[in-house]
Amino acid sequence: MSVTFQGSLFDSSDEPALGPLAGHVVRHELSAGAWIDVRPRWIDGADDLFAHLHDTVAWRADEREMYERVVAVPRLLAWFGERAAWPHAVLDEARERLGDHYEPELGERFVTAGLCLYRDGRDSVAWHGDRIGRGRSENTMVAIVSLGSPRRLALRPRGGGASLSFTLGSGDLLVMGGTCQRTWEHAIPKTAKPVGPRISVQLRPRGVL
Template structure:
């Protein structure tokens, strides 16, 4: 008999960024980041990612996912400050971040794991939500009925660590009710 799948190692801190700071960060990033459509490989063909993205990080933190290769843009000062605060509070030397812009509820990310080689055996990911509230769902790889979900709000911090990416997938489903944009910042440690 196989060992049971461990629970995900997830921490959710509501309102990690106070409303004023979250508002300022959201407005700044919406206006200043060079958002683009990443081309990704899905089911054997190239498609436009169903959201806008921007890869940021230290030099040499190139990242590859879904068949694409991305070189980091330099840290804007406002994100470098945030990275440094997270590093102190969480004890992780974050050197990169994927910023995703979900323009409304039609933008989404399907079931996936952040388990790329560059992230190591036990990826440590700190995710900050800004803007519209959205559903975030986790499900066990071996049992689609075993799920957990949260509504991530403006200023929330969600941390995924340990063996979470090994045994669990996550998604941000579409939502016809959401009319406003949402930014998600996922700070990571990319290894050479």
Template sequence: MTAAFQPTLFDSAVDRPCFRALPAATRAHGGPADPGAGARTPLADGAWVELHPNWLRGADELPDRLTRTVDWRAERRTMYDRVVNVPRLVRFYGEDEPLPHPLIAQGLSLLSARFGAELGEPFRTVGMCRYRDGSDSVAWHGDDIGRGRTEDTMVAILSLGAARTLLLRPRRRPEGAARSASLRFPLGHGDLIVMGGSCQRTWEHCIPKSTRVSGPRISVQFRPRGVR
């Protein structure tokens, strides 16, 4: 069984790509163990997360377009006593760089309109990761380079292409708690996840490798200034 992205009948009925309106934040009834779609799920230590399935509709061709037009970059990183390839391709767009597609620019504007007042500033930068197949991944981390290490902030991620699971776990776990215990957020094409409050410094997230995934996925990360 694979999870390669395929356009749905529902998406094919959409005349042109469009973003769903994001509702005002409401608290999830189930709590952290049962994160609710579209609801804000409070986490420990002042963190929270929102999941908005199918935020972007009718953009079936966008992953292929970005794959072909973005100047993806392969990175290498020192790990222990050797230099290894980072298992994904990346591209970061700073505030003054033109974005690679009008839908990415529109998403940036819509997120700023929805969360800017709460955040106290707009989203300004866009990072992108291309996961070529299930062997590409990102290890446990928080976006805490810069202001995210000491300040509350937000990071919004739009998932495009093949479905992958984002895992989220607290950095500090109770004595005796299993380190592998985590929240699971399956992210399909067009889904949006927003992590806010203290999430980047008190929690960590990852995209694990998967033998069940054969298709590519692109992660689009929207961040405010000074957060990486």
């Protein structure tokens, strides 16, 4: 069941604008050198950004092989590389702001953006780490900007252990860092609750997918 996205009561601006990071990001230490940073409502006017991306991005439906058959990926996708024109100026600004804030710790800047459109509660992403490329063997960071309806991002240690979750609302920022992609897994679970569409923007350094 799908429902129309309802805008956030916290949005005070129709034009998207970024808030500060320093002094507003809360770090959650996990285990084995992994950590999560959370900055609620980083983007003011996030509903306008959601609507723009929803209506203008060239979303694609992908398929993948699973258990000897081809199945549809349960979300729509888009990707913007280093030389691509990103779909909104505030995402370019977000890339630069995140680079300024995290480069001293990361040692490099964010250069690509992967977008996922979760159309309703049936769309999801299974447990995984971003381990294609350098994320398999090196510490890295993945920054997630959430837009649209709130969804739960769940995390668990690889190999078993207690899980935790964060409900990400429109305009929220979550950054996974340290060993997180190698020692933890994350997922957006399906839900039977009537939820509206959500867009996830994942910013990554070069060579991390």
